[in-house]
Amino acid sequence: MVTPEPPETVPPGEPALRTLAMPADTNPSGDIFGGWLLAQMDLAGGLAAGRAARGRVATVAIEAMAFHRPVKVGDEVSVWAELLGIGRTSLRFRISAWRRPREAEVHERVTVATFTFVALNEDGTPRPVRR
Secondary structure, three states: OOOOOOOOOOOOOOOOEEEEOOHHHEOOOOEEOHHHHHHHHHHHHHHHHHHHHOOOEEEEEEOOOOOOOOOEOOOEEEEEEEEEEEOOOEEEEEEEEEEEOOOOOOOEEEEEEEEEEEEEOOOOOEOOOOO
8 A cells, every 4th residue: 555645744743853964875876875764764763653652663564655856965854753543563654754955944855654663572572552
């Protein structure tokens, strides 16, 4: 199932993660690697899921994603995590990544995907999500 594209407005609230795209994160063309951006999205989602689950979580699925714009060195990258639903042991989030060029005040959406996390107990097995 492909996540429908929401309108290009920054989600409400504060981002789950904000970072700076650095030269070490680029490909030979000077654009930021998609894998680096995916890692930032996973970090942001993991922070939000861990808070919502009140404990350890692991990423178990990422639904289809497409990169709509490149991220350039020096861009501020902000990642929002919007809770979509809670199952018995899982949490689903819409994770969206946005770039803000250093000379601008407008955010541009780079990509969006649905991430699923599972709550884990101390031995790494799934546990019910405490609500």
